[in-house]
Amino acid sequence: MFLAQAQAPSPWMILPFAALLALIAVGPLFFAAWWNRFYPVVAFGLGAVVLAYYSVGLGAYPTIGHTAHEYLSFICLIASLFVVSGGIHIVVRGETTPTFNVGFLLLGALLANVLGTTGASMLLIRPWIRMNKYRLTGHHIVFFIFIVSNVGGCLTPIGDPPLFLGYLKGVPFWWVAEHCWPIWAVGVGMLLGMFFVVDTLNFRKAPRAVRAEHVDEPDWFRVDGLGNVVFLAVILGAILLAERPPFLREAILIAAAAGSYFTTRRQIHESNHFDFHPVKEVAVLFVGIFATMMPALDWLSLKAGALGSPSPAFFYWGCGLLSSVLDNAPTYLGFLSAIFGAYVDADVVQQVQHLIQTGGTDAATFVHGAHADQVRQTFAALQKYHAAAVASQRVGVEEIEMAFLLGNASFNNFLLAISAGAVFFGANTYIGNGPNFMVKAIADHQGAHTPSFLGYIFRYTLPIMVPMLIVVWLLFFR
Numbered sequence: 105m106f107l108a109q110a111q112a113p114s115p116w117m118i119l120p121f122a123a124l125l126a127l128i129a130v131g132p133l134f135f136a137a138w139w140n141r142f143y144p145v146v147a148f149g150l151g152a153v154v155l156a157y158y159s160v161g162l163g164a165y166p167t168i169g170h171t172a173h174e175y176l177s178f179i180c181l182i183a184s185l186f187v188v189s190g191g192i193h194i195v196v197r198g199e200t201t202p203t204f205n206v207g208f209l210l211l212g213a214l215l216a217n218v219l220g221t222t223g224a225s226m227l228l229i230r231p232w233i234r235m236n237k238y239r240l241t242g243h244h245i246v247f248f249i250f251i252v253s254n255v256g257g258c259l260t261p262i263g264d265p266p267l268f269l270g271y272l273k274g275v276p277f278w279w280v281a282e283h284c285w286p287i288w289a290v291g292v293g294m295l296l297g298m299f300f301v302v303d304t305l306n307f308r309k310a311p312r313a314v315r316a317e318h319v320d321e322p323d324w325f326r327v328d329g330l331g332n333v334v335f336l337a338v339i340l341g342a343i344l345l346a347e348r349p350p351f352l353r354e355a356i357l358i359a360a361a362a363g364s365y366f367t368t369r370r371q372i373h374e375s376n377h378f379d380f381h382p383v384k385e386v387a388v389l390f391v392g393i394f395a396t397m398m399p400a401l402d403w404l405s406l407k408a409g410a411l412g413s414p415s416p417a418f419f420y421w422g423c424g425l426l427s428s429v430l431d432n433a434p435t436y437l438g439f440l441s442a443i444f445g446a447y448v449d450a451d452v453v454q455q456v457q458h459l460i461q462t463g464g465t466d467a468a469t470f471v472h473g474a475h476a477d478q479v480r481q482t483f484a485a486l487q488k489y490h491a492a493a494v495a496s497q498r499v500g501v502e503e504i505e506m507a508f509l510l511g512n513a514s515f516n517n518f519l520l521a522i523s524a525g526a527v528f529f530g531a532n533t534y535i536g537n538g539p540n541f542m543v544k545a546i547a548d549h550q551g552a553h554t555p556s557f558l559g560y561i562f563r564y565t566l567p568i569m570v571p572m573l574i575v576v577w578l579l580f581f582r
Contacts, residue, residue, distance in 0.1 A: 284523060
């Protein structure tokens, strides 16, 4: 949103956001016991500081209300997908070959766009470990994180939290798949190709006698809890609903999660080791993240003009590198605000608002100046993607800013750059995306030899992820 200069937040108020993200990054690594006990106090405390500043210091109650609604939508989606995926149990037995493993990871990459990277990871990691138990090594866990927990979820807003936040900001649901699929195909395809080479070498090293000893019985595959597919369909339908009436979408998501939880057999939840701790941690931490990121987003929006005219490559690498070491969802929002501030002129917003109020009837006479084409294209994008909101004259500034990126083809690549950057680079470390640590914890619990924090980076990220990221840059954002 555009803020008057007098309302601009103090740069010092960005410190709670930076402190929270830093603690999320280092807390589980260096003082895990303290962090596990006190992270709610940290998140709520830092969030309360910023909320007090925005309410008492700035009187920015609309910003607080808008952020609260976005948080509610975000956590309802994450929680509902988590609960529904926890009610589905996959049983796989028998020997797996590198070819079968590639197919399984490709399936996981596709499911990540339906269940979310968190849901798909929690659904598939245990059968993945069981399938490969006789030759399980670090590369099985790391490539799973690369493909299923991150890169695979780049096609829909459900796939990864940054994309859902973009959806809440006005990106149409199917726009991401329509424009991101070539990037997704290159990223997933390269990772699957590299995995096939590494896994084939690993497969050939395992003596046939050892393989035969660990194969329990002939190959077979079973899925329990398929009734939850109905609740998954309800969730997808709810996501596609319009935002009005308010909170209808969130109510349906909660109802679907409750229906799934209470109708799923207890044996399935036990087999999945299902509990609410992961989603509780996400809910608590993101209360703090959403609250503390308000000054950072507003400040970026106001000051982004000082960046000049950065290229899509700047946003791809900038958003990506920060998403490697910070949570990728707020990083995406930060760079989205920077794009708005750098490229969306206030005159464009004002003229589009006038067109909305007049139903576009005086476009020929009112639209003028250097930005006339951008105004027309932005208004056309609003009519295409948000026709109901335009007809009811309920279009906010953020929707206009987003329509500017969608309607002006030369700016589409900026939105794609931060989308790919946030989702792809989130795989670079254990702390880049929420499911990464969850997968590692499950793998450690089941006896897998997962790499250390630095081992993950030097043995896998640098030789495997980085070449893929460079190829994506050269093909799409150079």
